Every structure is written in C-alpha cells, then in structure tokens.
Amino acid sequence: MRKELDRLIDEMLSSGINYDDARQIIERRFISRALTRTNGNLGRTADLLGIHRNTLSRKMAAYRLKRSA
Helix, strand or coil: CHHHHHHHHHHHHHCCCCHHHHHHHHHHHHHHHHHHHCCCCHHHHHHHHCCCHHHHHHHHHHHCCCCCC
16 A cells, blocks of 8 residues: 555646645545545544544534535
C-alpha cells in the first residue's frame, strides 16, 4: 500500500496539484468512502474516521456530501 500511495503522490506532484488541493481531494474521497461503508450513519462514520460527529457534519457541508454518498 505504501508504494501505491507514493505513486499517487508522485502523480499529483507531477500534475501540479498543490498540497491544499491534494488534502481536500483525499479528505473528500475518504469521507465519501466511509459514508458508503456505514450506509450513511453519521455516528458510525465519525467513529470510523476518528473525528467528532459535528466535525464530520461540517466537512460534509463544505464538500457538499450527502449521507447516501
């Protein structure tokens, strides 16, 4: 998995994606996958991600994610 992550980072750097954009892309996808895994249950998603439910709700609003992601 580490090699895959290194490859992804190299591709992002080569494509000119800056750190803030990369963080947002990864965070949005991470949250979306966690929502899918928990069938949109915000409490379980927050636990899975290791963040507070309010933080999850705020990030979902910022990324315009729905519970049924």
